[in-house]
Amino acid sequence: MKALLTGGAGYIGSHTAVAMLEAGHEVAVVDNYYNSSEEAIRRVEKITGKSVSMYEADVADKSKMKEILAGEMPDCIIHFAGLKAVGESVEKPVEYYRNNIDTTLTLLECMKELGLGNIVFSSSATVYGEDNIPPFTENMPKGSCTNPYGWTKWMQEQILTDAQKASAGDASGGSAGLSVVLLRYFNPVGAHESGLIGEDPKGIPNNLMPYISQVAVGRRDHLTVFGNDYDTPDGTCRRDYIHVMDLAEGHVKAAEYCAAHKGTEVINLGTGEPYSVLDMVKAFGEACGKPVKYEIGPRRAGDVQDSWADADKAKELLGWKASRGIREICRDAWKWQSSNPEGYGK
């Protein structure tokens, strides 16, 4: 199939591009490089020995998107493009709602006008909110999000679900019978095993794994662990860390499923295994051959104590299951970080 990846130059998109190409699919990417670099796509081509059709555009620019989509006519759109920094979304909610919601609405309008039917969407475990108890299953009611970023995911899920529902009863052509797959990612981490592509956050990382990597490579002095007084075995929060290549392979299966079915499916992409902050610090120290320096600090506002997936639905529906563990995650994150200490910048 031909897949068009919005935000395909970003962290998860670039790894998914590799997995799609390796599975024999064609890939086109649309990105405005707001949080990424064209270099990521050049490296995708280097890893796979295959070429990617690359478009620099804002996905919310309807006339440009319609032109690109009309030229490509993809069998499936995988919609990664979005702003994703939780803390920044609290400071700039309007920018987050504008960008994340507009890109989705624009795609749906273009799809309807061009008769394109299949879309896979990057959602997040954050939509389970604060009150559900893990393991999270897809049929739990969505929760109350703790920040504007989370609400944008919550709302985009709703918009896509409503559009699909309406399309099922619309026999007038256009997007009659949309197929929507909402993928709820847990904590994507790690890098392609080549060390050629990986996560390249701008500025001070907000997320645990890039922060640990930058401490290990000497760019930051130490990690602050946000709280060790939670009700968990070592007092630190637990998460479902999933290797980004497992996640990428999950997208291949999801896109294939999406193109072959109608309706809306919500699917968790996680491992089902929780690890604590200190588990990850220890595993990274073993991977890079020296302990990662850390200090215990106060809790971070908005953090939930525990989050992990029930990963059964992905296995049953897609035949997909994560195969890499935290050893591989830390090994590959370290390979990327140590061979690209400044990310794509140098």
Ligand code: NAD
């Ligand atoms: P990323 O920032 O690396 O990638 C997003 C890409 O979208 C970037 O290349 C950015 O330049 C591009 N982009 C943003 N707005 C755009 C626009 N209007 N037009 C064109 N391009 C635009 O982030 P990522 O970690 O690869 O995340 C991909 C998707 O997965 C996002 O939607 C994110 O919210 C979601 N997600 C990420 C995580 C995570 O922890 N990384 C977890 C759950 C969900």
Ligand code: WQD
């Ligand atoms: C993991 C654990 C922190 C940094 C976020 C978003 C979520 C999703 C994935 C997009 C937590 C602890 C972290 C640090 C620390 N993104 N930590 N010191 O918060 O689970 O999820 O990214 O959808 O929506 O909220 O991930 O990597 O920020 O934190 O102790 O410097 O590491 O408290 O327990 P999180 P994270």
